[in-house]
Amino acid sequence: MGIRSAFNFVLFAMIMSQPICSAISADTFESRVFEETNDKTLPYRLLKPFNADPSTDYPLVLFFHGAGERGTDNVRQLKNGVGVFALEENRTAFPCYVVVPQCPEKILWVDTPWTLNSHIQPEKPTEPMRLAMELLVSLQKEFKIDSTRIYVAGVSMGGFGTWDAITRYPNTFAAAIPCCGGADEHKAKELVHFPIWAFHGDKDTVVKTIRSRNMIAAIKMAGGEPKYTEYKGVAHDSWTKAFNEPDLLTWLFSQKKK
Numbered sequence: 342m343g344i345r346s347a348f349n350f351v352l353f354a355m356i357m358s359q360p361i362c363s364a365i366s367a368d369t370f371e372s373r374v375f376e377e378t379n380d381k382t383l384p385y386r387l388l389k390p391f392n393a394d395p396s397t398d399y400p401l402v403l404f405f406h407g408a409g410e411r412g413t414d415n416v417r418q419l420k421n422g423v424g425v426f427a428l429e430e431n432r433t434a435f436p437c438y439v440v441v442p443q444c445p446e447k448i449l450w451v452d453t454p455w456t457l458n459s460h461i462q463p464e465k466p467t468e469p470m471r472l473a474m475e476l477l478v479s480l481q482k483e484f485k486i487d488s489t490r491i492y493v494a495g496v497s498m499g500g501f502g503t504w505d506a507i508t509r510y511p512n513t514f515a516a517a518i519p520c521c522g523g524a525d526e527h528k529a530k531e532l533v534h535f536p537i538w539a540f541h542g543d544k545d546t547v548v549k550t551i552r553s554r555n556m557i558a559a560i561k562m563a564g565g566e567p568k569y570t571e572y573k574g575v576a577h578d579s580w581t582k583a584f585n586e587p588d589l590l591t592w593l594f595s596q597k598k599k
Contacts, residue, residue, distance in 0.1 A: 369427045370441065372415050375476040383472040384415035384443045387480075388427055390436035400437040400490035400594060402426060403477060403506070403514075405499030408455075411444045418443040422496050422520065422580040425590070435594050438484060442476060444469045450495070450502030455523065455548050459555070462525035466509060470502060474510060489598040494518035496580040497548060504556065507535060516596035518589070520580040521545055523552030529559035536596045537567040540583035542575030568592075 370386035377383075390399050404426075406418035418441050425431060426439045444450055452467050453460040466474070480486060493514050495503035500522020507517045508528040516536035537560070541553035550571065557569040572582050583589065 370419060370439070374415070375442070375472060375479065377472060377475060381468065381472060383469065383476060384413060385476060386415065386419060386441040386443075388432075388437075388439035388441075389484075390438065391432050393436070393485075395485070398485045398487040400435075400492065401477070401480065401486050402437055402439045402593075403473065403491070403493045404439060404441045405450050405473075405493070405495030405502035405506075406441065406443065407495075407497035407499050408449075409497075411446045411448070413443070413445065415443055421578075422494070422584045425584040431590060435590050437594070438480065438486065440476065440480060442469065442473045444498075450498055451505040453501070455498060455501060457523075458549060458551060460523065460525060462505065462508060462528060466505070470505060470509075474506075474513070477513065490515050490594070490596070491598075492516050492518075492593055492596070494520075494593075495522065496520040497522065497577065500548070507532060507537070511535060512598075515598040516593055518583070518593065519553070520583050521548045521553070521577055523548060524556045526555055526559040529556065529565070530563040532560050532567070533563050533565040534599075535565070535567075537565075538589065538592060539567060539569045540572070540579045541569075542572045542577065542579040544574060544576045545579065547577040 370388045373385055373387055375383045404423045410417040410420050423441055450470050452463045491514050493503050493506050500519040503517050503519035504522050504524030507514055518538050520540045539553050541550050543550050557567050560567045572579055
């Protein structure tokens with residue numbers, strides 16, 4: 342075993358020691374790298390449906406990880422939340438593709454500090470966000486994907502990424518699950534008819550709880566009906582409870598883009 346392979350093995354073993362949604366093996370999510378024509382690359386992991394039927398179009402979930410999982414090892418991004426999709430019972434009940442790109446160190450899914458009370462959405466997406474969207478296009482060419490059932494979810498920095506994705510590319514997705522993230526409230530009117538189930542802990546000191554509260558309030562003010570769950574006594578790690586919600590996946594996979 343080479344040095345890099347040994348490092349990845351140890352790192353994945355550490356990840357596997359985490360609770361709940363990390364109950365996955367290294368080969369459950371296939372290791373891949375997306376290569377754009379201009380030599381830009383984006384490492385990602387891909388979960389495929391059990392025994393995929395070549396005549397069936399499957400849903401796809403794009404999952405954005407948090408700041409602590411950035412890098413180039415193509416492993417860390419599986420640490421928080423996304424493992425729920427790989428549990429055997431869920432793979433059986435909700436067959437789908439799950440794509441988990443990895444953001445490079447020192448770069449964000451959305452170019453804004455997560456400590457602010459609010460932010461204005463940057464005019465252009467960050468390069469990792471742009472590449473993630475290009476990756477979606479390439480996967481739809483490679484596999485049979487149901488274009489009316491493409492979903493996006495993310496935690497922390499990835500919660501910001503989830504909000505950014507649905508406000509920037511609203512016609513791509515059918516529903517979203519942003520955990521402990523934030524968004525530009527001026528974009529709320531664009532999400533009036535968009536299915537959202539957002540989560541936050543009321544004791545979060547990393548990303549202020551008002552980021553979710555204010556965005557949800559803005560959508561409701563514009564006439565929307567987003568779902569919002571705020572956990573009492575929970576700090577930044579609202580994703581563990583969120584991805585253990587009994588009805589979450591049933592709700593998500595029942596959404597279909599009109």
